[in-house]
Amino acid sequence: MSISASAADDSVSAGELSARYDNFVVDLLGSIAYGELSAFERLATDARHSPSLADRAVLGKMAVAEYGHYESMCARLNAIGMDPELAMAPxxxxxxxxxxxTRPADWHESLMKAYVVEAITEEFYAAIAKNLDEPTxxxxxxxxxxxxxxxxLTALLKKMLAEDPRLSSRxxxxxxxxxxEALTQVQRIGAKHSFLVGLRPDGTQEQAAAEVAVIVSALTRNHSRRMSQLGLTA
Incomplete structure (x- = not known):
């Protein structure tokens, strides 16, 4: 939910709390926007190394979607009066x-990276977004x-593992x-830019770190479930 004047206490003015929340949202949207732009570039590059045209089409479609997500984040930043480039720069x-x-050594590792990293980052941002205003x-x-x-993507990975069981351990x-790496990255981003601190008048770095830890635990459980679907040990 969004922060309103009623949420402020004697030590934090409504204006200060609102500014803190606005900065938080810009930080969050900027990090997502650059992440989506980077995902587009990575998937477009990986698609060129696909073993078949059908596989290339799958990653190509994902790359196009990622670019659309990037444009969506830029549109939201523009709507709140923020230059997307400035928001992404940090x-x-x-x-x-x-x-x-985390540069993959081959096509197989590229697919696994996409499978793991995209899910974790999306779940992380979705968990944080539950605290925000409805448009965001x-x-x-x-x-x-x-x-x-x-x-x-899951079907591609399962097919690949079925065709070459030796890939399983690697x-x-x-x-x-x-x-x-992905969990360390989301924690690093959260710590560097004070995610969650701006969502309450008495927010502290310690409270934010504790909330991020709860989110990370959930991300780890979900990752283990996804790996099990592939027949792999997390």
Missing amino acids: YQRMVDAFHER QLAIAAVRTSDEQLAA LALWGRRMVG
């Missing part, structure tokens, strides 16, 4: 470094990977690395 180095650290909630909800695309290990 996240560029951090997100680029993440993708450099709707904007963030619109950048979720569609069920159709997720099903297509991709299970790669998946564990991806979830570790």
Whole structure:
């Protein structure tokens, strides 16, 4: 829900609380926007290495969707009077470094990275968005990977594992690395830009860290469930 003057106490004015909330929303939307732009670039590049045209089409469609999500975030930032480029700038180095650290060695690892990282980041932002105003909630909800695309990606991974069972151990290990990197990344972003601190008049870094920890626990459980669907150990 959004923050109103009634939420403020004696130590925090309504104006200060509103400004804090607005900064929080801009930070959040900026991080999502740059993440979506980076996902578009990564998927478009990975699609060129697909073993078949059908596989290339699956990743190509996902890349197009990611670019649409990026445009949606930019539209929301423009609607609240914020320059998207300025909102994204604080996240560029951090997100680029993440993708450099997690560069896939081949097509198989590219698919697993998409499967793990997209789900975790989307769930993280969705969990935070529950606390926000309705227009922002709707904007963030619109950048979720569609069920159709997720099903297509899952089918590709299952097909790949069925055709070459030797991939199982390597991709299970790669998946564990991806979830570790992704969870560290969302915690790092949250800590650096004070996510959740701006949502209440008495918000502190410690409270924000505790709430992020609860979210991360849920993300870990959901990841384990998704890996089990592939027949892999998380």
